[in-house]
Amino acid sequence: MNYRFQFGVVWDNFGALLEGALLTFQLGVIAFGGGAIIGLICATLKTYGPWPVRALVNTYVVFITNTPALIQIYFLFFGLPEVGIRWSNEACLLIGLTLNAGAYLTMILRAGFLSVRITELEAGQTLGMSLIQQVRYIIVPHIAKSIYPALANFFIVVLVMGTSVGALIGVDELTGQAINLSAVNYRWLEYFTVVAGMYVVLTLVASIGLALLGRWAFRVKARIF
Amino acid sequence: MERIIEQLPRFFSGPNMLLLLEAAGLTLGMTIVGCLIGFALAFVLVFLRQTPGLIWFPLRLICILYVEVFRRIPFIVVVYLVLFFIQTVTPNASLFTIAVIAICLYAVAYTADIIRGGLESVPQTQVEAAQVMNLSRLQINLMVVLPQAWPVIIPPAIAFAVSFIKDTALVSQVGVFELAFRGKELNNQGFSGILVFGTIALCYFILSFPLSLLGQHLEKRLATPRGQRRSR
């Protein structure tokens, strides 16, 4: 194989890559956060709502989780302008990712809801707790422990797999930057190798952070590896 | 809205539908081939990872690192890396091959963890009983551990493959004529984005949903396997 690696170019443009990584992280956090809110609402609706509402939530979840995120984002990116909505690339990506994350988080959170035994709630009721108090003191601590690993893992998924899709609609997150910069001086292999390494570092940092957060805030022993 | 209705007959024409059908076949085909090969290779990886002895530590480390790294890189980056790497070696490699290789590499990392979990779910006592009979590591894995590990391995492995159908959309970026690629093509030809990508989404749904239901059904049926029933 006669290919001479030239990593010098990559180091020269490392700043741009770092910007991309920062954007990746921001997108991941916002999409996950937004998705978590959607997930919480939908999981609650699905557990306690009347059947038409439950059917609606189910349709949302089933459809989103059985179609690729890329197609969902293409749908927004190419479809919204047709009805007159002109959002930026980043906005399309963010909305698409949030809706996508919302569906998966609905599933995760609902599994957590179901893991709370009814007797615990009844005990809370007999102690005179309102619904909100029950949620706060009984449900949330119980759920936090059992689904924290799944949540932490999903955050990594959003961070890595979700945001990288943005590269295909021109968003300058980490993968997008790699594509942009490679197109300039054709050092694709070098750029992508370095970017791969950056993703590994990014996810390791996130994993460790989440594991520590889990231990401190929720007393959950989360795996890093 | 009127625009969509106006485009419908042109969109759902014979040739278009044929193209989509072909693309769906490609999507499914890539997933199946890639995941099957990846699954098989993952067994080798897990077996190598268990090689005992101090001198084999580098081998074990490589196996562990491979899985940890490839699980943390986005699939699109893997696809690009495989693309560029292969093209510097053999410039005329088919895009389909490149896509399948990328899927393999990715699937190996994910299924290796599933397989390892399955093997570790078999009680160590079974392994010890075989060891004291002087069975080799390969024999123990093949004849004692694997048969008992299958019910723990199969459902997540199938779930992974089914969910991978969606990830194949990313290989559209390198020009493989699968569903997402055809979608962009049709959109470029002027068809409404809502119409095109709504239909493509539906295609993926039709591929993915029934299979995922099948996977869940299989999981329920394997929930009480022979090898893990307690004796009276």
Place this chain on the structure above:
Amino acid sequence: MPHLAVSGVRASYGALEVLKGIDLTVEKGGILSLVGPSGSGKSTVLRALMGLTPITGGHVEIAGERMDYSSARAVREARDRMAIVFQQYNLFQNMTVGQNVTLAPTKIKRRPKDEVEAQARRLLTLVGLGDRYNSYPDQLSGGQQQRVALARALALDPQILLLDEVTSALDPELVNEVLDAIRKLADEGMTMIIVSHEMAFVREVADQVAFMDDGEVIEAGPPALILDTPDSQRARDFFGKILRH
């Protein structure tokens, strides 16, 4: 020359030393029983002999030949000459009884299938399970599974048989059938090391008894001597507790 001689053997689980210099001998055709409280290391002695727990000191001789357990070849040799039956029987759940018993002779000793199968049926009949050749382990009771485990161990033609608390996991009514099978083997002159809590059985069957505590052999001798009139206080405490049941 003793059939098996253990001298100063040490073993550790990580930082914890569980065998602190064990000395034991068994004559050919003899039966040695190891007794003592939980955690004394009795099972560990058997596991160490079979190479499941690494030996960190001392040595083992089988029929006068010293075995160096740090070499894989020696471990294989030791496993070839000895067979062990575990407390939890550890039958291969995915195979029938017959397959369990014929697996090793076919695959390891490479003997012809008909011969192995005939031997398997003979051994299963010996332990009283001749009609269960095609049953699966989860279709059998604990006592039956343990007897299959015995047959499986015997199918390897071991010189020495190690029995690790083989009746401790069984319901009381199933214990006797297993003890009967062991008695038969004893009558036929098999060299055995038996770890057990069944004191009456030990008294009846063993030639030598060794009392262990905390990783050491405290005292050893004929059953009547050790069980009825032990020298050490620890042994007296232990037997006192047992006999009160």
